[in-house]
Amino acid sequence: MKARRLRLPNDLGRQFAAWFSQHIQALLYSAGQMYRNPLGSLLTTAVIGISLALPAAFYVILVNSERVATGWSGTASITLFLKLDVPAAKAKDLAVSLRNRPQIAGVRYISPDEALAEFRRASGFGDAIEQLEENPLPGVLLVQPSSITAASSAEALLAELRALPEADTAQFDRQWVQRLVALLNILQRAVWILACLLALAVLLIIGNTIRLSIYNRRTEIEINMLFGATAAFIQRPFLYSGFMHGLMGALLAWMLVSAAVYLLQSPVAQLAELYASNFMLAGLDREEIFKLLCAGGLLGLSGSWLAVQRHMRGITPF
């Protein structure tokens, strides 16, 4: 009775052990196949690595551009147009009082005369402007929010400035930042499209590698079938092989991207220094590396699965 009760878990345990050892066998076996054919495996891995490195690199570029863009948009200055009847002295007083606010880093006053002089220089309508009897331009305060100011409080600051009695209107001088953000959105979508296309390429590459491998080991598959191997037993090494090629390709892609980031680090730092910024190029973080490896492994597995489904069906023993 006791022995009977013990049998079930024992059997399950044994079945699990057999299943597990078959997986280990398949894994070791496909690793052995790759070891025996290093050139083919290396080429496949290299192609997959480059295919995965391209979207990963674009992603890195995108992430860094977004960091730059958000850095800039936070520091976008506010142009505060004063009412025409505000005298220069009052405007200067206002500039001083604004400069004392914590959320404002700096204020520059542009008097109507200065504005007109600049307009004359920049527009090329010098003669026409000479004809004007009085200066139509208002005084302007260029307000630079302090860099710690978040986007929402920058909005609040804008509203406050608009509410000033001397203010005609105020606006962020950030049209170009918005354009940059729109451009980055396009770029982001392009990276996604590229990633999808290259993922498809990885599927095809792995599928083709596995197809050749199935073709080369046809005799072995046939013998295995004749001696009672299940479909799962026969397919397993090919699936592992695809998975490992994908994973190694992803590892290679990671290495390529890291190398590229390393090579670009010092020129980027030099450029940043010219802009008085301590911006550093960011590589892939831990989570992104994990995602990249998962993507490589999954693509490898699905590519080999497709190839196995497609090409194993035709094989019968002899």
Next chain:
Amino acid sequence: MIHFADVHMRYSSGSEALKRVNLSIDKGAMAFVTGRSGAGKSTLLRLIALIERHTRGQIIVNGQNLERVTGRRIPLYRRNIGFTFQEHRLLYDRTVFDNVALPLVVAGHRYQEIRRRVHAALDKVGLLDKQKQLPIALSGGEQQRVGIARAVVHRPAVLLGDEPTGNLDPILSWDTMKLFEQFNQVGVTVLIASHDLDMIRRMKKPIITLREGRILTSGGGSDE
């Protein structure tokens, strides 16, 4: 053990390989199938191993109606059968040990069990000292014996040989036949296709003669 009732086999090309074949081989018996090339000897064995499917009639092997052995049951069914070939069909990138171990690995046995049984099978065919060699380093007769060891290592109920002595000289052929007989004596049902009529007559076992897909005689021993 093996029963054929009105078995027809027509290949998809349209050629009829077997016509109305009736035969019965008892459990533990040993029999030969003979006939000229193309008479249907190989087809008969291939039907038993489920490499091909018969198109009409009924085949019962080891109590199983082969029409009902489909899909996932096929691998399990085949684990009860050992098959040897004229051209050996060994895997030439693996050692003798690995070749013989294949049916056991496929069935998911533990390594200790595999080693014990492979050693026993190789010992039986006299090749235990060559287990670490690659098949290419072996002579034709030795390769054939590796094939036989692989066909019996998983202790199948039925052992099939498709011209197992086709490439061997008369003395080696005789030794090989005697080896099959030894496995038969321990209870394995053996069916061998061979066109070497002189030799199989000397074995004094039932002989099934096929001509153009039909059974001509189903006699025993050295008569005719």
